[in-house]
């Protein structure tokens with residue numbers, strides 16, 4: 633496979649509104665020893681891209697975030713935490729992947745997915761996808777799926793476990809519902825009424841419309857509460873968690889993070905904000921679930937790379953459902969793909 637020396641990428645050189653992102657030509661990265669160069673077909677524009685671009689960081693975490701994102705200007709000018717594409721080249725020492733492999737990968741805080749090419753460590757969060765899975769769908773497994781699975785790795789969920797997902801219609805929430813249902817849990821989804829049908833279609837057993845009811849006041853209790861919104865600190869939801877249960881803070885501020893250990897010790901309920909280190913195994917698990925029809929891609933809208941500013945504007949609304957896909961390079965021929973399991977909305 634020949635690789636051009638320059639590539640198209642969405643680049644931001646200062647923090648701010650969506651229009652700080654521009655399409656530019658950049659040098660194509662070369663894989664270092666141990667790395668895989670992916671020709672990116674699709675990525676997603678996630679809330680993490682919004683947070684980085686706008687420096688919209690939870691309270692108290694601004695300085696810590698600046699270490700990774702940059703203090704005065706972006707340290708990593710290409711956003712995009714995930715990628716689905718085809719391996720274009722491998723660095724020395726890489727035996728697990730070869731040019732032509734179809735893969736999905738999570739770059740996490742290294743970003744770089746909003747470009748025609750990205751390098752990832754071969755021993756990082758990367759896995760193959762079947763030839764029958766469209767890359768624009770496969771990429772939606774990554775951001776929410778790896779996050780939800782990372783948190784679920786820390787708790788015991790099985791048949792009958794009651795799980796409440798707050799913020800159930802987003803990228804993480806839609807993945808959390810599906811993963812919990814796959815494990816046999818009884819799932820309550822907290823969302824606005826407009827998204828009730830979506831979360832029900834993904835398996836939620838009941839829906840609480842947060843505009844009509846506060847889930848902490850209805851008397852319901854749960855073994856596991858997953859907070860994907862940031863409005864369910866332990867002080868608010870402690871009484872809604874069963875003895876020995878857990879609060880998984882997918883998003884939290886510094887204050888909640890600092891208090892979590894003490895809250896866990898005092899209450900006997902796990903309070904954690906740490907996603908752990910989900911990687912290739914978790915991605916492979918998600919691919920296997922999706923390939924067998926037990927996990928669906930939830931795609932809200934798709935944008936071409938050229939329309940990156942519009943994609944950011946949409947994600948900035950905070951109302952996206954599931955994933956916003958960014959089409960980067962020419963799509964695969966439709967004839968080779970099957971896509972019966974996508975949940976388009």
Ligand SMILES: NC(=O)c1ccc[n+]([C@@H]2O[C@H](COP(=O)([O-])OP(=O)(O)OC[C@H]3O[C@@H](n4cnc5c(N)ncnc54)[C@H](OP(=O)(O)O)[C@@H]3O)[C@@H](O)[C@H]2O)c1
Nearest residue numbers: 679779799801802803804805824860882883907951952953
């Ligand atoms: N810890 C980690 O490693 C990690 C990883 C990924 C993401 N995160 C964080 O996790 C959070 C969720 O990420 P995401 O990708 O799922 O976000 P997302 O896709 O942007 O979530 C958007 C959804 O949030 C829902 N929502 C907004 N306000 C709500 C409320 N008060 N109650 C219930 N739902 C509400 C919206 O539904 P409605 O329109 O129905 O309100 C919308 O569908 C973000 O803050 C993100 O930064 C953390």
